[in-house]
Amino acid sequence: MRATIYTYPWDLTDEGIDSALDTIAHTAGLNSVSLAQSYHVSTYFLPHNPRRPLYWGEEGALYFQPSAAFYDESPIAPLVSNVIDGPDYMRRIANKIRERGLDLTSWLVFNYNHYLPQRYPDAAKHDPFGHLNFAQLCPASPLVRDYARALCRDIAAQFQPDEINLESLGYLHFSYGFRNPKVGVKITPFCELLMGLCYCQHCLQRAGALGLDGESFRAEVAEYLARELAAEPAPEDMQPPSAECLTTAFSGRLQTFLDARVETATSLVEEAIAIANQSGARASFFGGRDRTVNGLDSDRVLRNVYMVNAGVGGEPGALAASVRTLRDEFPADTDLSAIVNPGSFADSDALGTHLTALSQAGINGYAFYNYGLIRRAHLEWVGTHRHLWK
Numbered sequence: 090m091r092a093t094i095y096t097y098p099w100d101l102t103d104e105g106i107d108s109a110l111d112t113i114a115h116t117a118g119l120n121s122v123s124l125a126q127s128y129h130v131s132t133y134f135l136p137h138n139p140r141r142p143l144y145w146g147e148e149g150a151l152y153f154q155p156s157a158a159f160y161d162e163s164p165i166a167p168l169v170s171n172v173i174d175g176p177d178y179m180r181r182i183a184n185k186i187r188e189r190g191l192d193l194t195s196w197l198v199f200n201y202n203h204y205l206p207q208r209y210p211d212a213a214k215h216d217p218f219g220h221l222n223f224a225q226l227c228p229a230s231p232l233v234r235d236y237a238r239a240l241c242r243d244i245a246a247q248f249q250p251d252e253i254n255l256e257s258l259g260y261l262h263f264s265y266g267f268r269n270p271k272v273g274v275k276i277t278p279f280c281e282l283l284m285g286l287c288y289c290q291h292c293l294q295r296a297g298a299l300g301l302d303g304e305s306f307r308a309e310v311a312e313y314l315a316r317e318l319a320a321e322p323a324p325e326d327m328q329p330p331s332a333e334c335l336t337t338a339f340s341g342r343l344q345t346f347l348d349a350r351v352e353t354a355t356s357l358v359e360e361a362i363a364i365a366n367q368s369g370a371r372a373s374f375f376g377g378r379d380r381t382v383n384g385l386d387s388d389r390v391l392r393n394v395y396m397v398n399a400g401v402g403g404e405p406g407a408l409a410a411s412v413r414t415l416r417d418e419f420p421a422d423t424d425l426s427a428i429v430n431p432g433s434f435a436d437s438d439a440l441g442t443h444l445t446a447l448s449q450a451g452i453n454g455y456a457f458y459n460y461g462l463i464r465r466a467h468l469e470w471v472g473t474h475r476h477l478w479k
């Protein structure tokens with residue numbers, strides 16, 4: 090069974106790669122490392138990192154030196170992180186992971202990025218009022234699509250990972266990436282949905298191919314929102330929009346717009362999965378699969394995904410039902426790995442109870458979160474339960 094741990098490269102190199110991999114393989118007893126190679130901004134508390142207990146991350150960066158040849162068709166020049174100490178930084182880590190007999194997963198974040206929208210407005214999501222979203226890229230933008238494909242090909246060629254874990258490659262929801270948000274009033278879920286859709290020229294053109302006049306639709310949505318956002322919502326409007334509401338809103342044109350988004354985002358994820366599979370890597374998936382919000386058709390997206398990593402919540406007695414609910418959303422051949430944060434448990438026994446209940450509920454793997462974010466004691470706790478995946 091695959092038992093992996095999400096890991097940031099700086100936590101390996103700050104500590105010493107050999108020492109950190111010893112801890113992962115021997116102390117925690119794990120068989121796979123999910124290594125961040127393209128990642129979003131965060132502020133990190135790193136309790137056992139010997140160099141920096143607090144790390145102010147960069148704005149959406151690559152943690153390897155990209156090979157220029159793969160980006161010929163993509164004018165996007167990504168930010169390369171300053172934690173990289175030379176062109177072989179990531180190759181050194183990847184090689185050592187492999188030498189240990191550990192599986193290597195390339196953990197890639199795509200459209201959640203604070204750096205690229207500032208520099209490439211044509212790649213950014215646009216709100217209905219014409220303003221750029223400075224945290225999200227739009228999967229309809231040719232720049233974004235070329236870049237995503239180039240990134241997958243580059244990763245596959247440079248590191249030959251066993252697995253590529255795709256994160257945030259669809260559309261992202263309204264508040265994804267808000268920083269220190271100042272939202273002082275209620276916003277209805279329907280307004281959040283409308284505000285969170287992308288109205289860039291590429292999204293409007295793709296909807297145009299389905300017969301929608303995208304510009305007049307955008308203008309009508311903007312007018313509706315200007316009116317609605319100014320008014321205090323009625324309690325009944327705080328419910329999520331019904332399927333009927335989505336079908337009939339804006340005389341059916343919202344639904345046409347949503348349908349165009351599904352083709353846009355789903356086809357890009359399919360392409361990334363195909364690149365991974367053609368390179369010999371398995372594809373795994375993390376994140377929202379909501380057709381309306383993320384534009385993803387789960388059946389198509391997961392068809393060639395061997396594993397979904399997902400949080401499986403609830404008390405031990407309720408986990409079997411949670412696992413069943415999740416599995417019902419997957420194709421028969423797609424497996425489920427539970428994301429587990431050992432730092433959220435009181436002690437090793439409590440963690441063991443949770444892991445055992447997940448095993449009894451029939452999960453196919455564990456994805457522990459995250460090497461640098463938990464304490465050494467938590468890694469020891471994980472190791473005491475290794476019989477569950479050995």
Ligand SMILES: [Zn+2]
Pocket residue numbers: 213214215227228229230287288289290291292293
């Ligand atoms: Zn767009």
